[in-house]
Amino acid sequence: xxxxxxxxxxxxxxxxxxxxxxxxxxxxxxxxxxxxxxxxxxxxxxxxxxxxxxxxxxxxxxxxxxxxxxxxxxxxxxxxxxxxxxxxxxxxxxxxxxxxxxxxxxxxxxxxxxxx
Amino acid sequence: xxxxxxxxxxxxxxxxxxxxxxxxxxxxxxxxxxxxxxxxxxxxxxxxxxxxxxxxxxxxxxxxxxxxxxxxxxxxxxxxxxxxxxxxxxxxxxxxxxxxxxxxxxxxxxxx
Numbered sequence: 308x309x310x311x312x313x314x315x316x317x318x319x320x321x322x323x324x325x326x327x328x329x330x331x332x333x334x335x336x337x338x339x340x341x342x343x344x345x346x347x348x349x350x351x352x353x354x355x356x357x358x359x360x361x362x363x364x365x366x367x368x369x370x371x372x373x374x375x376x377x378x379x380x381x382x383x384x385x386x387x388x389x390x391x392x393x394x395x396x397x398x399x400x401x402x403x404x405x406x407x408x409x410x411x412x413x414x415x416x417x418x419x420x421x422x423x
Numbered sequence: 424x425x426x427x428x429x430x431x432x433x434x435x436x437x438x439x440x441x442x443x444x445x446x447x448x449x450x451x452x453x454x455x456x457x458x459x460x461x462x463x464x465x466x467x468x469x470x471x472x473x474x475x476x477x478x479x480x481x482x483x484x485x486x487x488x489x490x491x492x493x494x495x496x497x498x499x500x501x502x503x504x505x506x507x508x509x510x511x512x513x514x515x516x517x518x519x520x521x522x523x524x525x526x527x528x529x530x531x532x533x534x535x
Contacts, residue, residue: 311465340522349511349525350466363522398465411456412523414466 309333311415313399319421320389327385328418332401339382340412341374342398343367350398356382389422396420429512429529436533442499444529446512447492453515455488456523457497460509469497469510502533 312331320326332339337358342350353372355363358379368374371389376382386393396419400412430445446455454473458466472479472488472495479486485498499506509530513523 342522342525347527349513349527350523352522352524355522365522396463400466411468411471413468414458416465419463 311399311401311413313397313415313418315418316416317419317421319423321423322389322391324389325385325387326389326420327383328397328399328420330382330384330399330401330415332381332399333413334380336401336403336413337379338402339376340400340402341382341384342400344396344398344417345394353384353397386420389420391422394420394422429510429526431529432527433530434532436502436531438502438504438533438535440502440533442502442506442531442533444497444510444512444531446495446497446526448495448512448514448524448526449493450514450516452490455486455495456513456515457484457486457495458511458513458525460511460528462508466511499531502531504533504535507531507533 314329339356341353343353344350352365353368354374356376359376371387374384396417398417399415402412403410428447436442454471456471457469459469460466470481470484470486472486483500488495509528511525511528513525
């Protein structure tokens with residue numbers, strides 16, 4: 308078990324550029340979540356996948372954000388035309404295939420995005 | 424929006440002392456979880472307590488849940504400098520597969 312990995316760990320970009328982040332969940336986990344965390348706050352939910360299906364999206368996920376999980380394994384989160392307000396830590400989490408409702412979520416180390 | 428509210432926002436104690444953090448939430452839940460986050464890093468799951476449980480222990484951690492008051496507490500006994508971190512409660516609403524709802528966290532500082 309190598310845990311949840313995220314890439315890159317840090318990203319600095321200029322306003323208006325597009326960025327893409329990758330998340331590799333724990334291999335046997337079928338549920339995958341993206342969260343955003345700003346300084347001094349707890350993580351806020353962005354979107355949720357079960358296998359390759361995107362089942363839920365937060366209203367925080369504006370039209371500039373898109374997430375995919377094409378084969379039910381890794382996931383990508385893309386932000387188009389970045390704004391300074393997008394600066395945050397983007398966290399990915401995965402949860403077990405065993406459908407016991409309410410299992411713990413395993414978090415990756417996060418990608419810290421800075422938009423200049 | 425965030426459902427949980429931790430109290431206090433910050434806590435400073437000496438090594439060996441106990442640390443108690445409280446969490447209040449607004450809606451019905453399936454379970455409540457506590458996570459730890461070291462500065463600038465991902466979250467580590469500490470303990471999960473289900474809505475039909477009142478108390479749970481794990482090592483130096485003790486969690487209580489009072490669903491009538493919509494509140495939970497996390498007690499860390501005999502704290503160590505390594506316990507210095509932010510602690511978040513997260514609620515799992517009564518809906519299958521939905522995301523956790525986190526509070527703003529308590530920042531714990533343990534000095535040696």
